[in-house]
Amino acid sequence: MLSDIPVFSLSSDTKDGTYNNMMKRAYEYLTQGIWKLHLEGLSGWEGFKIRALRVLMLTSEGFQKSHISQGASALTYYTLLGIVPILAILIGIAKGFGLETSLETWLISQFPDQKDVLDQIFTFANNSLEKANQGLIAGLGILLLLWAGTKILMNLELVMNQIWEVREGRSLTRKFTDYLAMIVFIPLLVFLSSGFVVYLSATLTTLGESNEILSKIFTVVIPLLNLIPLALLMLMFSFLYIFMPNTSVHFLPALCAGIFIGCIYQLLQWILFTLQIGLTGYNAIYGTYAALPIFLVWIHLSWVLILLGAKIAFSIQNVHAFQHMGGAIQLSHKFRNLLSLQITHLVVEKFCKGEPPPTSIELSNLISIPLSLARNLIHELCSTQVLTEIQRDIDKETSYQPARSVDQLTIKRILDMINERGTEIVLPPSKHRDKLVKSLKKFEKIIEESDANLSLRNL
Template sequence: MLPESGMKGSTLRLFRVTKIMLLSVRGFVDDLCLLRSSALTLYSLLSIVPVFALLFGVAKGFGFEQMLKERILEQMQQQDTVALQLLNFAENMLASTKGGVVAGIGVVVLFWTVIKVIGNIEESFNAIWRIKHSRPLSRKLSDYLALMFLAPILLIISSSITVFLKTQITWLMTMIRLPETGVWVVLKMLGLSPLVIMSALFTFLFVFIPNHKINLKAAGVAGVVTGILYQTLQWAYLSLQIGASSYNAIYGSFAALPLFIISLQMGWMIVLFGCEMCFYLQNYASYRNHKKFSELSFLLQKTIALQAMRLLALRFINKKPPLTTADIARELAVPIACVQPVITRLRQSQLIVEVKTDEGEGARFQPALDTGQLSVALVIKALERQGQNDLPETSGIESSLQIVEKIEAEIDAAYGRHLICDQIGE
């Protein structure tokens, strides 16, 4: 019996919140998120100047380059020294891409760098979501470049709204005649505007980046938690910077650089943890007992494999859409942790094939063989023979091998004509 079965109300909600947090922490470790955050930190350092240059190029085309610069400095006020250097490098890079063949190559490299860095972020998110295929190149070009063109505009709009409200709040409160308590509440809410903006940004990333259909509610909750953690990191960074006079003695004018790299690494760790949380919020029912069923006996694997093959074969015969692993688990009323290794084994045994779809809902599967030839014996034989079957010298196991082959022959005689589509057990 599951621990949740006897719980109700707030106790159940508290248990689920705790369980999701623990699953997220475990997923963070199992998915090597610490290593992935280090890789993303390196990619970010190598590509941050081209990304800024492209943002400024877009902003310049719309005539708000200076406004974007002010907003970036405002968002990076804890790293103002590094921000000024980055902006200077970005302007120099943008200036070098004007005119000539060399400049044309520079523009191509600029766009390729931006696509590459977002692609690396997508790969990390896809790994967390157990997605094996990234967007095709055509979609990467359209989606990523659209993101880069919209990013500066959205940044300006969100920051401008906040600035407008902060500057006009007194006039607005006078017009609507708010009491002192109301004024205090409004001012406190405005103070939370950076948190709201960051939470919205993370929610958007959790929905947009993975090559998968993401539940908006799960992304929203994960976005808010990630936003709170990120704002806490910014506060800690500011506190550390104030007391980091020893860094000035060691690094001199480069004192801001090691702190910036540390904050960047921590930032990616928080983002990947938020992605883990989003995954488990959306897939809690499937993964809540993942570890408990992670190593099934071969007997149970064969049992689930037969049922899964029958389900897929019947859907194929009835011309219904192929199913994902999660769909199969739901149809069989079996935890997805039990189904995943079975589906992997069926693929390796060449009993099922993956069907590619453009819906971003994960891999779907259908039978790889004629359903009129898919017998129970064939499925069991294929599963048992998956892998290496030949040894250079078998004299030491010859007697046991003959027994196994006799058992296999008896299964074939009993179930060789029993098609998988028939009711198993008839």
């Protein structure tokens, strides 16, 4: 009943009219009220507002649980190690096309607030290239590039898998092929795309000078071209959110997260640029390296934003799976067993009917439990070899089917497999424990022979 749901309004009067009481009601509404509402009974705009609040709360709650700040710190460290060899390789490739000056100019135009640091990095990178004819130095530089780039992507995948609640990472073969492609081609594609924008802008300007009508049209078109780098940045973020997690990420949630984080990222650059102008006093402390502290802050906050975008994409895609999330969940062992049996029954039922195997999201929706709880129970069932993980042929989604003959999956057999998970320890002899063991064995025999010990196939 919608009347049973606490509704929060800033204009409503509280009993004592205190600020604390109002904030308490707001907290209860955000943590419980919005999760008890059924969106089917709400209008389009009201449903959108509740869904947006749920996405906001899921993102906020998951920020700490997914260790985003710690992951950003690790990524900052490996970024600092790899930035010089990565730029050295890019400058080397650009030199092959005669575009090394254009590359440096473009990078400075993209990050004007980091010009001093970039100049120093360019110096280090060019020095590395000049010594590249020395085989040992060149080999070490390439190894450092591959190692740093791989560590960045491995940590990025690790944190994004935590955000998406994925327990298994890529295989070693996939890591090698996927990571190598990203290290080499993505920076090159971004640079070439931006170079094309500069070339197109110059060409249109030249054409406009020779034709008055075209000049008026291009006066509007050329400023719009300046938005293309921002659009490319948003698409790059969206690509990361789709590509990096070892699970299926839908395009629309990734695009929404990419657009939002792209705008916030541009705002961050403007703020840091303003701060860098204002903090001239740092020169007295750091000398020529005064830009380094802000550069470090910029790298760290950039990674925080990127990982935050991954959490936003997760929340948008899976918000419907948290319909009944309100309040902390502390399930009893008995109720966990009941849910495990229900999950197994749904998987067995679809398997026997020849239907596509269900995903964790589909199972959480069918039972109306939070996605995180469903995934924990499914992981337990897979580790005890009740279920097994496969990829569906139709969409390559991770899904689940029985790990053994469905005729063997009785209620008692499944509960035994769950309860026997783990190891036993050697204890000193005990007469009382021996009696308990005998009593439990009698219980198990009675349950085994009971008519209530149904096969899940025949439910």
